Amino acid sequence: MNFISKHAMYWLLTVIGAFSLATVALSRGETINALWILTAAVSIYLVAYRYYSLYIADKVMQLDPTRATPAVRHNDGLDFVPTNKYILFGHHFAAIAGAGPLVGPVLAAQMGYLPGTLWIIVGVVLAGAVQDFMVLFVSTRRDGRSLGELVKEELGLVPGIIALVGTFVIMVIILAVLALIVVKALAGSPWGTFTVAATIAIALFMGVYNRYLRPGQVGEVSVLGLVLLIGAIVLGGQVAASPDWAPLFTFNAKQLTWLLIGYGFVASVLPVWLLLAPRDYLSTFLKIGTIVGLALAMVFVAPNLRMPAFTQFVDGTGPAWSGSLFPFIFITIACGAVSGFHALISSGTTPKLLDNEGNARMIGYGAMLMESFVAIMAIVTASVIDPGVFFAMNSPAAIIGTTVEGAAQIISGWGFVITPDVLLQTAKDVGETTILSRAGGAPTLAVGMAQIFSQVVGGQAMMAFWYHFAILFEALFILTACDAGTRAGRFMLQDLLGAFVPSMKRTDSWVASLTATALCVAAWGYILYQGVVDPLGGINSLWPLFGISNQMLAGVALMLCTVVLFKMKRQRYAWVTILPTVWLLICTLAAGYEKVFDANPKIGFLALAHKFQAAIDAGTVLAPAKSMDQMKQIVFNNQLDAALAVFFIFVVVAMLYYTVIACFKALREDKITSRETPYQAVPATVARAA
């Protein structure tokens, strides 16, 4: 009886989940309501959490609630603080959720909603949440050490350095691709540009207010900032409508690129209290609030999906990005299914705040399920808008041209019937002059969010407000990530260069930090610039590079966890990490290989370089280049992208080599060889308090 009552709810959930999923997967031709997808996802998450994560916690990790965590052993009230599990859940979720789970699924929607949805759900249960949870466990058992240190300790010095250099390159690519999203969203949009520029002024005001006028009043200053932010969105509409003011905030993509590069440099050398900290407050609270709001609105509105389950672009000929379903859907959606970047967070502040090992399950596995739900909402949002509008926004000008008539004709020819009037009206509804070729995910998501939110609050009249609210919401935390990421990259670089030039290591030296900052900004700035001038729109080359590198990092993290399981003599449970590792290696290696060597210039970097080189040899200029110099630039850029992809392949293969060696070595040993900090019981005082 007890057994039945304990499991009955989950049996019911399994049935509901299976039924919803079947409805989503098997319906052909008729429209599907978004709630089916949400129900399927949530039921599967709950069942996976109840059974699979418990299996990992009890059998694979053998979590021990009597074992003192680093937060308990090193409690200093500052870095190491035993923290209530719900509060820590919020902290961890706020750190892992960013632009990734919002953008990837939107781009993936070009193949229809089904492939992306299935990968998000299956990926998170078997790969993403497992990785976050395992890394949190491994780091917690080792005083909260970082991923780089853990690889060095468990696998050796050389793999440690490879992982560190790999992490730096990933960081550069992430910053470039995030900045590219902002550029794509703001180019030619005075309303968007004004509001984003206003956030800088608002953050500076908040910084000064919080430092000198009302020190320490974080809540008060955040509320004040949010009110000003709403004011800026409203004012932005006036600015865009004014013939005097609008030109001052209208920039093309190249101008915005230079502005962002300059901004990135200045922002990351300013004191943190002045700009970064207050903007982080704004972006974090806005992010959490908007995610909750979107979830509520979606249940309330219950929109129908207008995108089909599959489109013809599963064959790899899609306009937003090229490449067939396998392997490209699995790298296009990184965050939301599995994200290597989370390994850095799970081995960052979270293990130092964990009050009890037993709570690692809810925080590691649970928070990732939540992020996956955000990704599901993103793919749903992209699928509720008219597919014709979706493709108009996500196809580069090279394919659909620059007029609404031409674009409507070409897109209708693909089978997504749309009229020029609808494209014009959509742009007008959201307060923009054009919506054509706004790839990058953010604007598409913003149109979808505006359609959903305006059905709850404000109707048609509020569409433009909600669109710019959504753009601001994304731009805000992307800028925060750019600025914080440049800082983090600068420290990594100082660390790496310090090995060769000792004076570079000094973080208090202005020369050393300015040099490292400039190098870091130059690195992502260059990649951003080449994305902006890319003939196929930039997203097509940079997003796969980002996906490959992020999944590669996840592979590295999961390989580390596999080695740790072997060293703990728990190899019979190691399939839990080996399974996702193998899948990620197959996907990243296949995608990496195709991106470098594929003969189709839309996919292969070398093929595109070759195509432009051949044109140079023949003395012709191909669009979008306007001169021979630009032609040469495109050739070089694509060779550089190819080199980066080769580098990522090298990192994966090298790590695999060291992992296999370490596992066999551990098998030959007859005792446990993992380097955990020795067991220490939870002190009686803490145990009583808990």
Next chain:
Amino acid sequence: MLFDKLLSSELANMGKYLGQAARMMVGLPDYATYVRHRQLVHSELPLMTEVEFIRNRQEARYGSGRSGGCC
């Protein structure tokens, strides 16, 4: 009467709790916890004021090699 009191203390508790959660989302640990811990374990060491504490935590969160949130 008793119910009202219970409710208001519950609400006050919840407010405190939500405030702590919101601050922790931006990496600010609880000041009262820090003070309690210091008094209990290191009463001989100087104690930061709340403003100093917040500045110290801001520097620690952004001023070092912390990775900049997720992608």
